[in-house]
Amino acid sequence: MSRKKSTQSGLVYSTDKDLEITPPATPGEDDLTLSPQQQDLRVYLDRMPAGKMLTRITGFIGQKEDLEKLGKLLKHSCGVGGSVKDGNILVQGDKRDRVLEVLLKTGYRGKKAGG
Numbered sequence: 001m002s003r004k005k006s007t008q009s010g011l012v013y014s015t016d017k018d019l020e021i022t023p024p025a026t027p028g029e030d031d032l033t034l035s036p037q038q039q040d041l042r043v044y045l046d047r048m049p050a051g052k053m054l055t056r057i058t059g060f061i062g063q064k065e066d067l068e069k070l071g072k073l074l075k076h077s078c079g080v081g082g083s084v085k086d087g088n089i090l091v092q093g094d095k096r097d098r099v100l101e102v103l104l105k106t107g108y109r110g111k112k113a114g115g
Contacts, residue, residue: 032062032063033061033062033063033066034061034062035107036106036107036108036109037107037108037109038061038109039059039060039061039062039108039109039110040059040109040110041057041058041059041060041103041108041109041110041111042057042058042059042110042111042112042113043055043056043057043096043099043100043103043110043111043112043113044056044057044058044096044112044113044114045094045096045114052092052093053092053093053094054090054091054092054093055082055090055091055092055093055094055095055096055099056088056089056090056091057071057074057088057089057090057091057099057103057110058087058088058113059110060087060089064084067084067087067089068084070089071083071084071089071091073102073106074089074091074099074102074103075091077098077099077102078091078093078095078098078099078102080092080093080095096112100112
């Protein structure tokens, strides 16, 4: 089981009247999403342990919300399910050609990777 990172500074009590406490920065606040022309995505084909095929898209630089929007667009365009995990977009089945076509049509740079 993983531990969640605390967002508190650890300070419980202080008698210093001049003490200024700044809230910690939220993750992803400073992360900027690169424009589609600046993204360099790779499209892989993986085989799951049960023998099923999986199309994996890596290399996205930006906020999680933008990654999820792109994942939703790709899954909808291919007509299949999938998910977004650990900065990767996972699309069920061998959809490399269709995913690459949609990426190029929407302005992203991408190419097939792996064997």
